[in-house]
Amino acid sequence: MMLLAATSRATRMTIIRQSRALSSQGSDAVEKLRSVLEEYRLQNYAQELPGRFKKDIVRAATNENTDRIAVGGMERVLSNIGATNKISSSEINTIFQELGNGTGEIPINRFSALI
Template sequence: MFSNAIRIASSRAVRFCPSASRHISVACNQSIDKLYGILEEYRASHYSQEFPKRFRKDVVKAACSKSSCPGLISAEGIESILHNIGASNQMPRSEIESMLKEICDGNGSAEDYCTISVDQMFNLLSNRGAA
């Protein structure tokens, strides 16, 4: 039973951590840039006294709290963030789901098809500022 739990945990780690050398599509990149832009605009006007890293941590924590699986971020979590900051009309649900599906490489069952790890979300938001 214990070895079964390890196998399940390790398969989840692979599922939600796609290869760093894998390239994503232009459309996905545009969606990530769009999400980053929406969040950055909000940060600049409402979190201007905070460090950007603190804001990213708060965003990831809030998105994770809306997920049914601990440590994972779903389309619902991102959609909830956008709704809470008054930007729900700026990025449709279908675009969020497409972005997450490509990031997680389409692995997994139907219920976790659109989830990414907290680390992946934090990296997405962190690496956009450097690009």
């Protein structure tokens, strides 16, 4: 089980590095977001597969009629799960600015790999 977790983390980090290098602040913010989401998943999705949780988070954060996730969508999800006090808006903005290629939006497939 631990090997699987390490492998998936290594895979995610490779995807992020290939898509665009993150600053140390961006990398820290990504890890914090993952931690917040994982904590919520363990408390509320313990009986579900992690993939189902990811799909639900992505679906909730995605604006209709688009294949991208905007900052506002992710902030809405964090507010809905009661995690706004665990990760700041500036950390979320850092993630979306660095991985969104300046648009402030992240494609769904990149975001799914991120979390």
